[in-house]
Amino acid sequence: MTTLLVASTGGHLAELYDLKPRLGLGDDCVWATFDSPQSRSLLDGHEVIHVPPATTRDALGTLRDLLAARRVLRGGRFTRVVSTGASVAMSFFVPASRHGLACHYIESATRTAGPSLTGRLVSRVPRTRLYTQHLDWADDRWRYGGTVFDGYQASRRVTPRPVSRIVVALGTHGRFGFPRLLARLVEVVPPEAEVLWQVGATRIPRMPAGARPHVPYAEMQQAMREADVVVTHAGVGSALAAMRAGHRAVFVPRRRSHREHVDDHQVELARQLDRRQLVRHREADAVTVEDLAEAASWTVAATGAVAPFEWTELA
Structure with a gap:
């Protein structure tokens, strides 16, 4: 079962990297993220697919990532997608859902009172499981899974x-x-x-x-x-x-x-x-x-x- 791990560079990638050992995914994982000094250093030795960068509220960047996601997912290699955001999550979840893949979205720990714009959007994508890192706003849809700061x-x-x-x-x-x-x-x-x-x-x-x-x-x-x-x-x-x-x-x-x-x-x-x-x-x-x-x-x-x-x- 090959898992595709998707995240923007910066805090989103750092969170997913730290959370990965706690997800029990094993080694059969591939990363999809932007090409940056952080991603090249942090993911050295891992299989990485670089996708076009998208910044905050970047509709054109999100569209470019959607096109890249379609190409990545076309071969049927992956069985699930896990993401901590940001907009690149939406770009991958839409075609992943259409291919019948399970999608798991872990909202960033910065979102202490409710989901981000990306979180609200991906919550509408079929076959998507939603997780919060803050117990205060967990509910029937958003499950509390823990926080990336556990253990410090x-x-x-x-x-x-x-x-x-x-x-x-x-x-x-x-x-x-x-x-x-x-x-x-x-x-x-x-x-x-x-x-x-x-x-x-x-x-x-x-x-x-x-x-x-x-x-x-x-x-x-x-x-x-x-x-x-x-x-x-x-x-x-x-x-x-x-x-x-x-x-x-x-x-x-x-x-x-x-x-x-x-x-x-x-x-x-x-x-x-x-x-x-x-x-x-x-x-x-x-x-x-x-x-x-x-x-x-x-x-x-x-x-x-x-x-x-x-x-x-x-x-």
Whole structure:
């Protein structure tokens, strides 16, 4: 039974990659995602089908992916499709359903109050099973399966660490910058600190020296492992990357009112993870050097006891 794993790059791909061992799928899997430094590094050694990239609310990109999905599914190799989104899920689920394949959609952990636009659309596709990572809005249609953050636990360090090496990760979305946070960090980061600045599309008049739009996935992971503190926008992929590297990141949500994203889904995620002490939630205009020191005094580790994700095959 060959499974096709479908996800956009970024947080969606990071979630599906981390959830896969908990799905019990075995090794007979193929990935379909966009061609990016993240996907090439993360999926090295796996069979990968690259499909055209589609960004947020990108109708043309979604159509290109639909055409690609038809070609991929035409040979009858796959028996089911599993996706964490975003729009590429819809592109694959429509032809997959018509071919009689089981479709499983796991809504992103960022969606704390209800499904995303993609989730609402795929819920109308026949032969689709729906899963949420938040028990609060589970119902007869959306089954709670667990969360990608299960199995991580934070604790205070016995000996506090000085803040001498910092990783700043603002995401790589091409449409949305985060100038409020970058401008604030330029003000508060100690001048003697060694900083890796990954700024994506963000531009401000006073750009920090060495700022880079993109940092290769492997390099970012290594930098996070060696850092004293990580500061990141409140995306799932960034949170997971920081946790895997042992950090309770300073986690700053983008705000729709500042045109930093299409909605405020990052805000509630930041609050929830802060309540679990897995991140230190701060607003962009309020980050301080004390926040950096406090985050550096914590560590995050995998507990090693993670329950399988609860999902079911179609009857």
